[in-house]
Amino acid sequence: LRRGPSISKLVVLFAVSSSGGLVAYADSRSNYFAESSQGPPKKKLVVLGTGWAGTTFLKNLDTSQYDVQVISPRNYFAFTPLLPSVTCGTVEARSIVEPIRNIVKKKGGQIKFLEAECYKIDPTSKKVHCRSNIGTNMDGNGEFMLAYDCLVVALGAKANTFNTPGVVENCHFLKEIEDAQKIRRSVMNCFERASLPNLTEEERRKNVHFVVVGGGPTGIEFAAELHDYVTEDLAILYPGVKDLVKISVIEAGDHILTMFDKRITKFAEEKFQRDGIDLKTNFKVVKVSDKAITMSNRSTGEFSLPYGMVVWSTGIGTRPVMLDLMKQVNQAGRRVLATDEWLRVLGCSDVYALGDCATISQRRVMEDIAEIFKVADKDNSGTLTVKEIKDVLDDICVRYPQVELYMKTKQMKDFSDLLKESRSNAKLESIELSIEDFKKALCNVDSQVKNLPATAQVAAQQGEYLAQCFNRIKECEENPEGPRRIRQPGRHRFRPFRYKHLGQFAPLGGEQAAAQLPGDWISIGHSTQWLWYSVYASKQVSWRTRMLVVSDWARRFIFGRDSSCI
Ligand code: FAD
Structure with a gap:
């Protein structure tokens, strides 16, 4: 500043x-x-x-x-x-x-x-x-x-539509309040349309075919919510169409929820399969018309599916x-x-x-990582023990949690295995590794550390950090040699922003959720859903919204969801 x-x-x-x-x-x-x-x-x-x-x-x-x-x-x-x-x-x-x-x-x-x-x-x-x-x-x-x-x-x-033809014209997005309200109306319209007389079964099926493009947290949470809505509320209100409803999730990658631990991905995929949600992985959407969504895959080639509603959720x-x-x-x-x-x-x-x-600039991050290595290599030997490497990685992962995800990928497998083994074998801890070799293995980290995740958690922590800096500027200007100032030449007067990852949730429907907490803690199931309720109630910005949200949840438990097309 x-x-x-x-x-x-x-x-x-x-x-x-x-x-x-x-x-x-x-x-x-x-x-x-x-x-x-x-x-x-x-x-x-x-x-x-x-x-x-x-x-x-x-x-x-x-x-x-x-x-x-x-x-x-x-x-x-x-x-x-x-x-x-x-x-x-x-x-x-x-x-x-x-x-x-x-x-x-x-x-x-x-x-x-x-x-x-x-x-x-x-x-x-x-x-x-x-x-x-x-x-x-x-x-x-x-x-x-x-x-x-x-x-x-x-x-x-x-x-982000990736310039896919027809997406802006024919798909719903889920970014703003208005988007969510439009989706709510559209879901109800699809059910009402499917219930009209003189429709063939094929037309009814088309109307209640809901497609979600993108297997990230938002797309998956929406698909899970919709599935709950259909099974818990709409199936009772629309008995004539309940058996025709289909929810499809289209994902370009091999799996959904790839930013989560593999155990969570596996659990979510199996749960969706049990729930009858059609997961189409390795499919790329090539265009969306007002009637059908066209996708392609290496083995099947290009084909189209008629739909009632598409929600596009493929990132920002x-x-x-x-x-x-x-x-x-x-x-x-x-x-x-x-x-x-x-x-x-x-x-x-x-x-x-x-x-x-x-x-935060990638180059800057890599310089920061290099600095962490330099500090760890106290005797300038160019080598670190496995124990020291572990500490270095902990430090890097605390600052840049994306690296933690990267550690699980195959490029880092040898090192990760060594680190895991050394947990049970104290002797291994003293093995020395060349920093250069280790950095080489880490070099692909560039692409991983380039962006902090685009989450509310990052945005809120940055907002708080920047406000604290702004609050102290005047004090630092009035008292430049004061205790807050770091006196070393070339150093900034404020500590740099450091992101603290507090974990992430993935609600999966049926009163079940998955949570990945710092330190590789995984929690999945009904109890995690209650943890989700408490965390999101506590994170509300005011007591007014907290009360409203909690009373909405209670209303839903007692009376079910409202199905009017307002
Ligand atoms: P935003 O919150 O999007 O705010 C941008 C602001 O800029 C808005 O006020 C907007 O009106 C304003 N604006 C836009 N254009 C202009 C303009 N031209 N001039 C002036 N103002 C403008 N993150 C999590 O951590 N956990 C979650 O569970 C989670 N769930 C999510 C679910 C959904 C459906 C979505 C869409 C996002 C979710 N996120 C979640 C991500 C999180 O919402 C974003 O990372 C976060 O909103 C980013 O905050 P921001 O302040 O950068 O942007």
Whole structure:
């Protein structure tokens, strides 16, 4: 976090925007501090996005130090891990959203929220260009510009279609609250359509064929939710079509839930098989028309299946505003914006990026790993004992949990086996290994460490970390040699961001879930589902949403899910 000049002059300009509308913006020429009506001038901090990263940042920020403006096209925070539950009415949409203005109010109203979308970030002139979808200024185009001293970019990501023809037009996505509500309506419409008179059995079957593309956690959770909804509620309400319902999951890889431990993948695949969910692994979707989904596989070639509804859940892509920013800061061609370990965007100043739209630069991570080896090799011998290697790996895995997953792949098998064996054989622990050999085996790690997982966990931890840094900047500036500052030359005054992996869940339906906890702890079954309930209840952002979510779960247990097409 860079230190800005102590004084700056603020010039407030009124200018006519490029589209002709009257816009007002503040332009700080030499830099920083915005004039404030009361008290000393404060830095102008603009935050883009009110998702996991943006909201956690705001909640932890000492807003008395900054003049904060928040821009987002939605005026609420959505608890995304419960979105699949919204698709089937297990919880209501309003139960998992918290109005941003509630959060602002709790901060003593020191944050200004503007419901608008940022369509351009200009890091050279330190301005963001925004557009309100509800229209504001005189010519009604709702465009305005904001100047910033510091910019926090937490814009998240959009669904990735891999440019597959027909996906945008014909598939549902599961990213936003509106998506989940649309899916809920669409599921009910499919059942109602299949129940209409004068339909052939084939037409009825088509209507209640639900296809999920993508075998990642979101796709699998949705398929499991839908299966529960059908078997527990809709089968009773639609006896005429219940036996025609089919749920298919299409996955391009060999297995589903590949980011989880193999035991979880195996359990999930077997459970889906028992539940009658059709798992099509090694199938690539090539196009989607309004009637059928076409896929291909090496052995079967290309073929089409008629469907009633398709949910597309194959990971995340980059928002256009981020692509534009990447071009400006010489990061064109990347999938996500690269930052350093302090979350500063590489290639420009005073811009920070976190959450799904950014990642810590791979080169930086590899340098960090090299540094860990250097520190471990105290006698500069170029060798480490198995015991030391174990410690090094523990350290790397704590910082970069993706490496932990990589350790289970075949390139690292020899080392992993040796490490495992040494657990039962103390003598093996003293065997010396060349660091170079070990690094060679680790070299493919590049591709594994390049991105932290795009999860709420990462986004929230980054939001909290960055807020803590922002809270301390003033103190560090006033007291540069103070205890918080790391005095060694060339060192940053704050510790770098370190991700702490707390584990991940995969709800599998039928009141069963799987959890992979730190230290390779695996838990699967009904008790894990209760753990899931308690964790997600405790993680709610307010007591209001916590109460709503818990009461929705209770309502579902007592009365079942609501099947109206509202
Ligand atoms: P988001 O939360 O997506 O927030 C982005 C924000 O930017 C939003 O407020 C958006 O309105 C705003 N925005 C977008 N465009 C603009 C613009 N042009 N201008 C201004 N603002 C803009 N993670 C887990 O850890 N555990 C889970 O169980 C889990 N389950 C998930 C289930 C589903 C269905 C989905 C979709 C995701 C799930 N995730 C889960 C992933 C998690 O939701 C994301 O990693 C997380 O939301 C990323 O946070 P973010 O702040 O980067 O982005």
